[in-house]
Amino acid sequence: MSTPTVNRSPQRLLRLLWPVGLGLLLVAMALDTKFLSPDELSASSPAAFDAATSAADEFPKIAGEIEANAVELSEVAADPAAAGEKYGHEAGTDKHAIPVRFTGEVTEADAEFVTLEVPGVPEGSVVRVALGQAVNGTALRAAPGTIAFSDFQNQTDYQQFANELKKVALEQVTGKVDAKSMTGSEVSAVGVYVTNTGPEDSFLITPVKIEAVS
Secondary structure, eight states, rough: OOOOOOOOHHHHHHHHHHHHHHHHHHHHHHHOOOOOOOOHHHHSOOOOOOOOHHHHHHHHHHHHHHHHEEEEEHHHOOOHHHHHHHEEEEEEETTTTEEEEEEEEEEOOOOEEEEEOOSOOTTEEEEEEOOOOTTTHHHHHHHHHHHGGSSSSSSSHHHHHHHHHHHHHHHHHHGOOOGTTTTTTTEEEEEEEEETTTTTTEEEEEEEEEEEEO
């Protein structure tokens, strides 16, 4: 008596074999996987952005570029819009941050502002150097034209960097100014003026350098 032939269809064979194949695949994946310890995982992850450290490191470079590219405030004051297009960098909608320099006589000074009369600036104009909370970190970030939003992971880091630049300027520049002794003296300054901010014929400067003229 002959043994009947067992007819196994391809579908049935596939159902029988796929668990074996899946098991072999999982074994191969496990052998090819490198498991990291918590310390190794931490070391391989990108470091969190430290805005304070970055601002402290970058401020000397930013201040140097502002001083190197500063134009006379008298030229800027003659036509701020044209000067913004020619010398400035975008600092917001319809605003340009322009590196400027000037020398003038201090007429008023307190913890927040130094007000000066600057030769060549249109008569009736008000020139003030910010010493306190009016110091503008965004202006400092924008003025060199070398720092872009794309350099940062997100808007929060971009803004925090500007905030920290302000803190550095308050500590390293304006924090060293003896405002009370300046009234009536001649002072030179280098800083940033942002167009389309404040009243017309008013020039508020965020300084990177301010000193009495010897």
